[in-house]
Amino acid sequence: MATGRNHRPATRSRGIPEATVARLPLYLRALTALSERSVPTVSSEELATAAGVNSAKLRKDFSYLGSYGTRGVGYDVEYLVYQISRELGLTQDWPVVIVGIGNLGAALANYGGFASRGFRVAALIDADSSMTGKQVAGIAVQHVDDLETIIDTNGVSIGVITTPGGAAQQVCDRLVAAGVTSILNFAPTVLTVPEGVDVRKVDLSIELQILAFHEQRKAAEELAQEPPSAAGLPAASEGRRGDQGPDGDIPAVMPA
Amino acid sequence: MATGRNHRPATRSRGIPEATVARLPLYLRALTALSERSVPTVSSEELATAAGVNSAKLRKDFSYLGSYGTRGVGYDVEYLVYQISRELGLTQDWPVVIVGIGNLGAALANYGGFASRGFRVAALIDADSSMTGKQVAGIAVQHVDDLETIIDTNGVSIGVITTPGGAAQQVCDRLVAAGVTSILNFAPTVLTVPEGVDVRKVDLSIELQILAFHEQRKAAEELAQEPPSAAGLPAASEGRRGDQGPDGDIPAVMPA
DNA sequence: CATTGTGAACCGGTTCACAGCA
DNA sequence: TGCTGTGAACCGGTTCACAATG
Structure with missing residues (x-):
């Protein structure tokens, strides 16, 4: 998931590699911070450090957008913020529905960074009738029976699934049938969707398992490295900003 | 991150590619489901479909573990469940601390899939004194002042950060200093860590932005495709299970 | 002359296609 | 005969290194 995606493998959109697209939000975040500090320009080196990538990669990424440097x-900074925002489609705002208002769904609804940049929670949907009408993050929860109507009247094309795993595919099918073409899936389920629908997944337990793998390996290495020669200091390490996490690639959080 | 990671670039652990490691939890989940239905064996084709990958990739992945087919x-099925669990280090259980008990932290604490496979929430930590002692998911919240003691007495090596972005690096530094070597970061911040510490990040807003990019592209294509010839049915699509989301690769959810 | 923009080498990972084997 | 295991081709992405240039 790393990084996987869901697109036509051949002709890529407008020549922008998927890996680059996945990093644009990172650059945008760093640039926004600079913009707030009224910094007028940045070098690829500075910006790359702030975004946690190396400068060559950043310059190549930007070269796909055009020669903006x-x-x-x-x-x-300002110009770049605008160009990246436009490229990511954040100059318009996207109404989003969240389906499954458990702990996680509520947490996402309350997530501040949502509204800030291009996204707006248009509706909260839950299958539990006793939830209907309740206010979560200042928005009244609606019943899943009305899902199609909600999608339609709000012109929603992005859906977030935070239901239990068992309900996810069914909800997904209804979202897609109602016109949603992008889905962010937090349920621990592999979703099947028609061509043309994008799915990204976020899976907590997968992330933890990947960490456990490396954690175990570290422990094993520690033991194995004792025997050889110098059992001294563990290779003095200065701080780094390495690539962090999936790009794609990868985990789902399931509400209780 | 897809997927990006945080490891020595050269000598890879025990020959298992990072991309393969990221898929093992997916296989494990599918296998566990089969196991519960008492299915004795699976072909690479069947299991691949269940996990949402193609069979060649699955076979190659398994070939790195050994010849288990x-x-x-x-x-x-049972044998494979065991082998993958062992490979991922899930035969032992990992005490985990969650730092930042806001909406999201609470949601994760309540997440059932946690305990099920190898992980145990050893402690919940928050900087807000008014939270101290409160029960969340049956666990008493402890104050961040005691972070080091908690890490130490519980032998924690995996930490989950669900604080606001501004506090993340500081919390991260303390976790690392206390002995944590794997971090799952939900804060929208690039963390700087010493060599040997793994960081994976989960970022909601990045995921949404990636979806918005593709959503925008679809809309543009639709317009562009009208002119040509046949403006008929949109390329009849049978259901697929494409790669979904990051693997690696990559978003952070920030509590309100 | 500092810094971008990019061709070319490199590398990990995916897919293909088939040999090997129960 | 059917399915696994894998060498080889392929491909997207990263890194290198330097030419281009404001």
Whole structure:
């Protein structure tokens, strides 16, 4: 999931590699912070450090968007914020529905960063009738029976699934039938969707399991490294900002 | 991150590619379901479908673990569950701390799939004194002042950060100093860690932004495709199970 | 002359296609 | 005969290194 995706394998959108797309939000976040500090320009080196990537990668990424930098100087922060926002489609705002208002669904509904940039929680949907009408994050929960109507009247094309695993595929089918074409899935389930629908998944337990794998390996190495020669200091390490997590690639959180 | 990771780039652990490691939990989940239905064996084709990958990839993945299949027959479900669990380090259980008990932290604490496989919530930690002592998911919240003691007495090596972005790096530093070597970061922040510490990140807003990008592209294509010839049915699509989301690769959810 | 933009080498991972084996 | 295991081709993405340039 790493990083996997869901697109036509051949002709890529407008030449922007998927890996680059996955990093644009990271650059945007760093640039927004600079913008708030009224920094006028950044070099690829500075920005790369802030975003946690190396500068060559960043420059190559930006080269896919066009030549927005100035040699000898760097990039204009405001201009770049605008270009990336536009490229990501954040100049319009996207109504989003969240289906499954358990602990996680409620947490997401309350998530501040939602509204800030291009997204708006248009509706909260739950199958439990006793939830209907309750306010969560200032929004009244609606019943799943009305899912199709809600999608339609709000013009929703992005859905977030935070239901238990067992309900996810069914909810997904209804979302897609109602016109949703992008789904963010937090349920621990592999969703089957028609061509043209994008699915990304976020899976807590998978992330933890990947960490456990490496954790175990570290423990094993520690034992194995004792015997050889110098059992001294463990390779003095300065701070780094390595690539962090999936890109794609990868985990689902299931509400209780 | 897809997937990106945080490891020495050269000598890979025990020859198991990172991309394979990221898929093992997926296979394990599918196998566990089969096991519960008492299915004795599966072919690579069946299991691949259940896990949402293609069979060649699955076979290659398994080949890194060893030759656990039987030609002409398939794989023994129970045996494979055991081998993958062992490989992922899930035969022992990992005490985990969650730092930042807001909406999201509470949601994760309540997440059932936690305890089920190898993980145990050893402690909940929050900086807000008014939270101290409160029960969340049956566990008393402890104050961040005691972080080091908690890590130490519980032998914790995996930490989950669900604090606001501003506190994440600081919490991370303390976790690492106290001995944590694997971190799952839900805060929208790039964490800097010393060599040898693994960080994976889960970022809601990044995931949504990636979806928005593709959503926008679809809309643009629709317009562009109208002009040509046949504006008929949109390429009849049978259900697929594509790769879904990051693997690696990559978003952070920030509690309110 | 500092910094971008990019061709070319490199590398991990995926897919293909078939040999090997129960 | 059917399915696994894997070498080889392929491909997207990363890194290198330097030419281009404001």
